[in-house]
Amino acid sequence: RTRNRFTGQIDIVPSDMWTFSASTGLLKDDFTNSPYGLQDSTGRTFSLAADYHLPSGLLLGGSYNYERYAGLQRSHEGDNSPAQFNDPLRDWTADSKETVHYFSIYAAPPRFGRTEVRLSYDFSHAEGSNVYAIPAGSPIVAPNQLPNVFNKLQQLHIDARHRLTDKLAASFS
Numbered sequence: 001r002t003r004n005r006f007t008g009q010i011d012i013v014p015s016d017m018w019t020f021s022a023s024t025g026l027l028k029d030d031f032t033n034s035p036y037g038l039q040d041s042t043g044r045t046f047s048l049a050a051d052y053h054l055p056s057g058l059l060l061g062g063s064y065n066y067e068r069y070a071g072l073q074r075s076h077e078g079d080n081s082p083a084q085f086n087d088p089l090r091d092w093t094a095d096s097k098e099t100v101h102y103f104s105i106y107a108a109p110p111r112f113g114r115t116e117v118r119l120s121y122d123f124s125h126a127e128g129s130n131v132y133a134i135p136a137g138s139p140i141v142a143p144n145q146l147p148n149v150f151n152k153l154q155q156l157h158i159d160a161r162h163r164l165t166d167k168l169a170a171s172f173s
Helices: none
Strands: 002-012 018-030 037-053 059-076 091-108 115-133 149-163 169-172
Antiparallel strands (some): 037 059, 115 149
16 A cells, blocks of 8 residues: 555634634655555545634633545456456456535533533534446446445533542543
């Protein structure tokens, strides 16, 4: 595998109360010495976030992430006979793509005593596709294309932690 990867993040802190962040990432994997299996994959990410933190301990924030993934896989159909095993017309490919939108908001009120609480809501929506292809003139029956796949996730979290001692805490989620 040959991997090229880049990630970067910028944080802007205009005051003690505000923090703004932006990040991006690129990923490309090539499997040039593999005749079958995953041939290449790519990934792109981008995110924006903002946090508001008061001296009293109140924290409010939110973030948005965009992710895009793609991959190409090559496979072979046939028995072990030399005629089928070595026939490139029996190769087939799966070209996959997925896009994800992820949003999160969160709040943490000031500590009360030795107890901390955090509330958060996460929403994610993903859509993926797979396109199957065979070479022209292939003896393989043309594959039926599958519909796009959707995934939606919503989560509401309430997390609490109470410090029993300086080295021991009890948590609830």
